[in-house]
Amino acid sequence: MIMSLFHGTVGFYRQYRPGIPATVADVLDAAVPTGEPRRLLDVGTGTGLVVEALLGRFDDIIAIDNDPDMLAAAEDALRPQLPADAQLRLQEVTAEEFTPPAGWQAELVTICRAFHWLDQAAILTQLDAQVSPDGAVAIFGDNSFWTATSDWKAAIRAVIQDFLGEQRRAGERTFQHHNRPYSEIMRESPFSQVEEHTVPVNRTWTADSILGYLHSTSFAAPQLFGDRLGEFDSAVRATLARYSDTDTFAEDNEFLIRIGRRDRA
Numbered sequence: 654m655i656m657s658l659f660h661g662t663v664g665f666y667r668q669y670r671p672g673i674p675a676t677v678a679d680v681l682d683a684a685v686p687t688g689e690p691r692r693l694l695d696v697g698t699g700t701g702l703v704v705e706a707l708l709g710r711f712d713d714i715i716a717i718d719n720d721p722d723m724l725a726a727a728e729d730a731l732r733p734q735l736p737a738d739a740q741l742r743l744q745e746v747t748a749e750e751f752t753p754p755a756g757w758q759a760e761l762v763t764i765c766r767a768f769h770w771l772d773q774a775a776i777l778t779q780l781d782a783q784v785s786p787d788g789a790v791a792i793f794g795d796n797s798f799w800t801a802t803s804d805w806k807a808a809i810r811a812v813i814q815d816f817l818g819e820q821r822r823a824g825e826r827t828f829q830h831h832n833r834p835y836s837e838i839m840r841e842s843p844f845s846q847v848e849e850h851t852v853p854v855n856r857t858w859t860a861d862s863i864l865g866y867l868h869s870t871s872f873a874a875p876q877l878f879g880d881r882l883g884e885f886d887s888a889v890r891a892t893l894a895r896y897s898d899t900d901t902f903a904e905d906n907e908f909l910i911r912i913g914r915r916d917r918a
Contacts, residue, residue: 662869663722666700667730669865671856673706673765677793677908680850682710684789684912685760694759694783696748696776697767701727704741705734711761712739719747748776751783758785766794768835777842777913786915790844792835793910795854798863799872802905805896809863812888813873816881822872836911844913851907858902860893 685691691711695703698716700723707714708731716731718724724743735741744751748771753759762780764771780790799821801807839847858866864886867873878885896902 662871662874663700663720663726665865665869665875666723667726669862670700670702670869671795671854671866672702674852674854674908675706676852677910678706678710680852680910680912681707681761681763681791681793684791686787691761692757692759692785694753694762696751696762696764697770698727698743699723699767701731701743703763703765704731707763708734708739709736712736713757714739714741715744715753715757715759716741717744717746717748717751719745721745749779753783758783758788760785760788762788762790764790764792768792768794773835773838774842777839777844781843781915784844788914790839790913791910792839792913793908795906795908797870797872798867799870803903805893805902806904808892808896809867809889812885812892813867815888816885817872817877822877839911839913842913843915845916846914848912850910850912852910854906854908856904856906858904859900860890860902863893863902864889 690713692713693704693707693711693715695701695714695716698704698718699720701716704714704716704727716724716727718727724745728743731741731743748764762784777790784790796802798806799810801810836847836849839845867889868875873885875882893900893902
């Protein structure tokens with residue numbers, strides 16, 4: 654997992670990345686049996702958005718990321734909200750290098766907006782020893798602005814391409830897209846029994862929040878623009894102004910949730 658691609662984005666990430674809707678949290682909560690303890694492993698936690706959505710539903714949580722700035726933001730956001738009887742451990746480690754405490758297995762593993770950065774087959778194989786017998790792995794996320802599903806998003810993507818080139822960036826490199834559906838990859842793993850859930854999401858943005866979101870991404874992080882950052886921001890605002898007189902931009906999005914369990918037949 655290459656979370657160093659997000660170096661310098663943490664402030665934007667925590668403030669402007671959309672959180673996990675309660676309807677998505679409900680699907681994740683229902684994926685595993687009730688009872689105590691309920692253990693959660695959140696892979697690529699970033700600033701802790703998934704953990705935040707699931708607080709009160711799991712009482713033993715490990716959240717991992719290899720970006721220390723992201724983890725510091727997660728600590729600041731999550732610790733004050735943590736229920737008194739819950740345990741939270743934040744660990745600076747890659748998913749590939751993570752080893753849980755002796756005897757610790759998760760009832761649920763969550764990987765949100767991060768699976769594309771991982772060694773996917775290897776991680777799913779590794780998780781077989783880290784997930785309880787009745788546990789599950791949930792891989793999920795919504796579409797980024799790079800996936801242009803409206804006229805104004807397509808226009809913004811064109812502005813990014815004018816500044817940074819046609820190919821989607823991933824920090825200093827270009828993004829290598831994984832063409833295989835995640836469900837297909839999961840079906841070849843120990844978590845081969847896969848169910849999918851789609852949760853629609855409707856959002857309203859402003860020019861400020863759109864720019865904040867863009868600067869939280871690996872394809873429009875501030876450092877990529879160098880001394881042209883102000884010029885880029887101005888170009889985005891000018892472009893958006895063509896699509897709204899009220900500085901409001903509607904977005905129809907969705908979370909696709911894939912929940913994998915072991916075959917018990």
